[in-house]
Each structure stands twice: as structure tokens, then as C-alpha cells.
Amino acid sequence: GAGVSQSPSNKVTEKGKDVELRCDPISGHTALYWYRQSLGQGLEFLIYFQGNSAPDKSGLPSDRFSAERTGGSVSTLTIQRTQQEDSAVYLCASSLGQGANEQFFGPGTRLTVL
């Protein structure tokens, strides 16, 4: 079956521009996660969605970052007024609920801010 998909695979933008990253989770997975992978910071949690519950935004690094999940499926991560330190690989994952269930990761979006 289809795994987690993300688009675009690569995004190059200029400092100060807004970007949107998209994630399509595995069908039937109620939990969706965004992580960021960078050389200096390793793998960091950003945000978590579970069903219709309020998202856990505790990992978002600043108010320039936001995310939404429409209809309990597709999610969009938006970064406003991008900065060079936002350059990283943004990974999306989904799982069957929470707790002990393993998370399945997409291939990531590599964001480069010039």
C-alpha cells in the first residue's frame, strides 16, 4: 500500500518568503506528526495531530511556523517569512493512533532558504 507522501521533495526559497509543505499520511492513520531534521539540531518534533483533538504545537520553534490538517487527512506546514536557519529537511509521519504504535515517515521535503 501507499506510504506517507510529501511534496515538494525539494524547495529553494529566498529569505523572507513564505513556504507551504504538504503531507499525505497513510490512509486510516489518525495521528500525524511533523519533525525537522537539521545538521545542528538532529531530529526535532514540531507538531502532532490526533483525530479531531487540538494539535500539540509544543515543538514549533516560533510563531512563523504553523500547520493545519484538513478533514483528518492531508496536512500543510507553513513557514512565514523564512529565515536561513529554517533550512532543513522537514519530515512528516503518521501512525495508527498514539501510544506504542510506530510512526511511518515520508521521504521529507528539503528546504533551502537563500
Place this chain on the structure above:
Amino acid sequence: AQSVAQPEDQVNVAEGNPLTVKCTYSVSGNPYLFWYVQYPNRGLQFLLKYITGDNLVKGSYGFEAEFNKSQTSFHLKKPSALVSDSALYFCAVRSYNKLIFGAGTRLAVHP
């Protein structure tokens, strides 16, 4: 605070030899522990997890991991390494709504 440590940045092993990638954790309560592998320009692939029960957990591609509560460790092992096992390996612990990852260990298997 929950945390995971992978003390080795890189592990080198000859093909056919056993391999171990180390992981220690610090959590309150019973841990949910995971190993993931990342190949170049790819996302993370799930290898195995420990939730409860038998301390030796078997996973994908012949990998296994041993949970040791007294040493707070969850080392990844494989009896006979393959060149194709060369990749970046991450240990992780579940903390509320997220995974907390170690810094990663690069495994290099030489022919």
C-alpha cells in the same frame, strides 16, 4: 526530562561480523523504545520497537535489540553485517505525543 543517547557517532564493522549500535535512555515510567534506519536522501524506516514483554526484540532485515532495564539500554544488534546495512541509525523513545530521537549513529560496513 526524557532523553536518548547514542554514544557513538560512527560504527565501523567488516561484512559478516556481528554489529552493535548502542543506545541508552532516560525516562520516567516504562519506556516505549524504537529503532529507525535512514538511507541517503530517504525518510526514516521503522526497524523494531520494545513496548513490554521479552527483552529481546526482533525486527526487520535481521536486526534485533535487547532491552536492559537496569542499564537503561536498548542496543541494536545483528549477527552478521551486510554492506547494504550501511546507513544512519536512530534510537528513539516515546514521550507523550512525540518521539525523542538520539543524535544518530552512522554504521559503515566494509567488504
